Amino acid sequence: MEEQMSSDCFHEVSFIDKHGQLRCSKVPVVQELARQGLQNLPDNRFLLKPDHQQHHHLPIIVPSQEVHLPVINMANLLDPNHPDLDQDQDQTRAHQEELERLARGVKEWGLFLVVNHGIPSNVLTSLEEVVKGFFNLSFHEKKASVGTYSNNIDNMGYGRNFVKSEDQPLDWIDRLTMRAAPKVVDDTDDDDDDGVLHVWPRQPSNFRQVMEKYVDHARRVCEELLQALAEAVSFERHRFLRNFEPSESVVMNVRVNYYPPCPKPDQVLGLTPHSDASALTLLVQFGSSNQGLQVFKDKQWFTVKPWPTNALLVNVGDLLEIMSNGRKPSPWHRVATHKDKERFSVAVFYNPPPQAELEPIRDQGSVDLINYKKVVVEDYLQHFYKVSPTKEKQAILFARV
Numbered sequence: 001m002e003e004q005m006s007s008d009c010f011h012e013v014s015f016i017d018k019h020g021q022l023r024c025s026k027v028p029v030v031q032e033l034a035r036q037g038l039q040n041l042p043d044n045r046f047l048l049k050p051d052h053q054q055h056h057h058l059p060i061i062v063p064s065q066e067v068h069l070p071v072i073n074m075a076n077l078l079d080p081n082h083p084d085l086d087q088d089q090d091q092t093r094a095h096q097e098e099l100e101r102l103a104r105g106v107k108e109w110g111l112f113l114v115v116n117h118g119i120p121s122n123v124l125t126s127l128e129e130v131v132k133g134f135f136n137l138s139f140h141e142k143k144a145s146v147g148t149y150s151n152n153i154d155n156m157g158y159g160r161n162f163v164k165s166e167d168q169p170l171d172w173i174d175r176l177t178m179r180a181a182p183k184v185v186d187d188t189d190d191d192d193d194d195g196v197l198h199v200w201p202r203q204p205s206n207f208r209q210v211m212e213k214y215v216d217h218a219r220r221v222c223e224e225l226l227q228a229l230a231e232a233v234s235f236e237r238h239r240f241l242r243n244f245e246p247s248e249s250v251v252m253n254v255r256v257n258y259y260p261p262c263p264k265p266d267q268v269l270g271l272t273p274h275s276d277a278s279a280l281t282l283l284v285q286f287g288s289s290n291q292g293l294q295v296f297k298d299k300q301w302f303t304v305k306p307w308p309t310n311a312l313l314v315n316v317g318d319l320l321e322i323m324s325n326g327r328k329p330s331p332w333h334r335v336a337t338h339k340d341k342e343r344f345s346v347a348v349f350y351n352p353p354p355q356a357e358l359e360p361i362r363d364q365g366s367v368d369l370i371n372y373k374k375v376v377v378e379d380y381l382q383h384f385y386k387v388s389p390t391k392e393k394q395a396i397l398f399a400r401v
């Protein structure tokens, strides 16, 4: 198939402008721009404007401010009371130390790395292969492979990050977002009646099978981490998980982010600052760059030190911040690009059932102030997508007392 010229390749976006009018706009496909080997930006729309620069706290590239995230050994986090586990004193001590490291990491950064997570390396290798296989297709093939999507409230499908206005700086990113759970057996309809995209990429042909296998593992990891996170703040181990019942209704979305080389990495962001709406997000990365994620703390941005493909990066989302009464705050994060390297990341967002009502969990006998209201998960998510992107961490105010 003949490759299209990049001038023919656009993501189509629509949004309601400040006068309440529906606007449609075309946004360049950055992968196609990078394929041409551009030395300059094609379009001023990618540049951060002065007021964004202020809010985003430039510069983007400050190699000295790097953060080593805590590395959590998941083998030490398993339930110590599990009948199959006969822990000796050393293991009990290792368990306690791991919990303390986890609690410190979450409090300090809202992010941590996980090793010994039990996801076989061939599952991660296959994930990398199908993701690269999809992005190696031409633009036209990618569009044909995924189908289209009408009710695009939460950016499902193949496209880009939220575009809500003509003057918003564009991120240097192409993305592919799917709902992986609850599983839908019949995926023949592009736009199912629940308004969710169920069409998986048809190419590579094993894309869905590989992704679903990875997501099954991701689910187990999230369940184990939520138990450990509860234990780390002296809650009963299943206290957070109870908000995820029935487990068949847990919602897991997968987002593949592709950041191609960018001619001006000091003036353009790969992904604009945000918190995740999820309860937990698991992230793996691969490509010629293994660096790009940045986190905001003490009024400055820190770049997360490169981490290996076989480790998972975990971040707390807004819904866990609410459940934990702010003990586990969701980090404000963004992504920088690289001049001649590309990076892929795969984010799995783990959420309670849409109808679940969340409210801060109280310690028995605790005199802590309650900082968050009761929210229904789907109401929070709707609000989050409506207001995103925001210049500061703002969506969570919806749930603040």
Ligand SMILES: O=C(O)CCC(=O)C(=O)O
Binding pocket: 255, 257, 271, 276, 283, 292, 293, 333, 335, 344, 345, 347
């Ligand atoms: O690519 C990354 O490192 C982060 C991606 C991210 O924050 C997201 O998809 O929400």
Ligand SMILES: [Fe+2]
Binding pocket: 274, 275, 276, 333
């Ligand atoms: Fe994120």
